[in-house]
Amino acid sequence: MSGRLSSGHQRLDGVLGGGIWDDALTLITGEPGTGKTLLAQQFVFANASPERRALYVSTVSEPLHKILRYGRTLTFFKEEALDNYVFYEDLGGLLDERGLPAFVERLESVVEARRPSLVVIDSFKAVHAFAREPGDFRWFLHDFAGRLSSTGAASLWVGEYGPEDLSREPEFAVADAIISLSSTMSAERQMRVLQVLKLRGSAFHSGQHGYRLSERGLDVFPRLADVAVQDRYPQSDVRATSGIAALDAMTGEGYWPGSSTLVAGPSGVGKTVMGLSFIFAGATNGERGLIATLQENPTQLARTAAGFGWSIDDPNVVVHYRASVDLYVDQWVHEVLEKAQSSGVQRIMVDSLGDLAFAVGDPVRFREYVYSFVQRCSRLGISVYLTMEVPDLFDVSRLSESGISNMSDNVVLLQYVRSESAVRRAVTVLKTRASLHEPEIRQYTIGPSGIAIGERFSGAEAALR
Numbered sequence: 001m002s003g004r005l006s007s008g009h010q011r012l013d014g015v016l017g018g019g020i021w022d023d024a025l026t027l028i029t030g031e032p033g034t035g036k037t038l039l040a041q042q043f044v045f046a047n048a049s050p051e052r053r054a055l056y057v058s059t060v061s062e063p064l065h066k067i068l069r070y071g072r073t074l075t076f077f078k079e080e081a082l083d084n085y086v087f088y089e090d091l092g093g094l095l096d097e098r099g100l101p102a103f104v105e106r107l108e109s110v111v112e113a114r115r116p117s118l119v120v121i122d123s124f125k126a127v128h129a130f131a132r133e134p135g136d137f138r139w140f141l142h143d144f145a146g147r148l149s150s151t152g153a154a155s156l157w158v159g160e161y162g163p164e165d166l167s168r169e170p171e172f173a174v175a176d177a178i179i180s181l182s183s184t185m186s187a188e189r190q191m192r193v194l195q196v197l198k199l200r201g202s203a204f205h206s207g208q209h210g211y212r213l214s215e216r217g218l219d220v221f222p223r224l225a226d227v228a229v230q231d232r233y234p235q236s237d238v239r240a241t242s243g244i245a246a247l248d249a250m251t252g253e254g255y256w257p258g259s260s261t262l263v264a265g266p267s268g269v270g271k272t273v274m275g276l277s278f279i280f281a282g283a284t285n286g287e288r289g290l291i292a293t294l295q296e297n298p299t300q301l302a303r304t305a306a307g308f309g310w311s312i313d314d315p316n317v318v319v320h321y322r323a324s325v326d327l328y329v330d331q332w333v334h335e336v337l338e339k340a341q342s343s344g345v346q347r348i349m350v351d352s353l354g355d356l357a358f359a360v361g362d363p364v365r366f367r368e369y370v371y372s373f374v375q376r377c378s379r380l381g382i383s384v385y386l387t388m389e390v391p392d393l394f395d396v397s398r399l400s401e402s403g404i405s406n407m408s409d410n411v412v413l414l415q416y417v418r419s420e421s422a423v424r425r426a427v428t429v430l431k432t433r434a435s436l437h438e439p440e441i442r443q444y445t446i447g448p449s450g451i452a453i454g455e456r457f458s459g460a461e462a463a464l465r
Helices: 010-015 036-047 064-071 092-114 125-130 134-150 245-250 271-284 298-306 329-343 353-360 363-379 459-463
Strands: 025-030 054-058 086-090 118-122 154-159 177-186 189-199 209-214 217-221 260-265 289-293 317-321 347-351 383-389 410-419 422-432 442-447 450-456
Touching (some): 025 036, 025 134, 054 064, 064 086, 125 134, 217 329, 245 450, 271 289, 271 410, 329 363, 353 383, 363 383
Parallel strands (some): 054 118, 289 317, 289 347
Antiparallel strands (some): 422 442, 442 450
């Protein structure tokens, strides 16, 4: 194996360890509607040129005119390439009338005439129906794969294969690479995932990777799963202010750069306001901040910020809004990290973890996302502020069932306290890594200038919680 064929999509190429081999047999599998033909054409137009021709062969599953009609709606489709260096051939009628021997003979003559560097057969699984006996198909497969291999061209075989076919159908044994596309339902959400099941002679990114389909092709979002990093990386020793002087004192003069801070509390207690204080304090000091909101849209967020004298139009503030409905967390993570790096962000506020947990569904996978996200930000020197809602209005007994507080460098608890006939707000710093702190309960108020932290609650008042 010599070189690689790009998918035309950088993140997918990364999943494939650089792309598929340019002289290998690759299977693209999946149920109808998962984007197999789209991905095959994406490979064709990403690699075809006058020097490297491509041949796309349709069989009996989908008519050629239909493949071309939908192909022309794609942004990467090049009309000038047709019949110049991208050739489409419909062999479905021949296969149906005269069977496998005529199909092989005709394809061999087309390959000899066109001299392609890439051959796509769509659908290859449909060819099974034209073998009289299972043994006949195995003979055909061995002979056919050998003939294509001898040309030195890469082969892409597309098929409507399911998981049960993996150990049953012989083409999986001869394939050098297998790319599986699938669509699953979680509650009312549809999730598309890509998985590389096999890639001979190359490392690849394992696991399931979310993807979306559009006129640009497959947009893949690799699974974020950071492994332990043994090498040290530089970090500034200048503390990052929270924007609240008293809170800085409670956390040991502020947060360490690159640290993660979890702020937990019930609804309406001030988690978002504390996060905005963190972001806008950094903006005032020339540190760019990113607000990744899953709750308030930009209009709502602008109104909230304006109530405290802040503006989300500040040049040092970037807003990334995504609704938690139909959210792909893989996509969200990559968008946030890419925007943070391209914008030179030093602070990120995520509001809120509960929305992310809802979108993920699986608590184990949710922990992986949060761990990987905070670790990636730490290596980039980005300080992270995370909000999380707890169900208890009073007497908060637990922060999270997912163990997120264990992964956070700092943990701040906001809660309501009953005091005679009034309800007050209280803040407690429960945890600060590499800093001294006192886990005292202090009252605070929210006013036109944001959060103002006052004195400690007396013993009698604290007991009324």
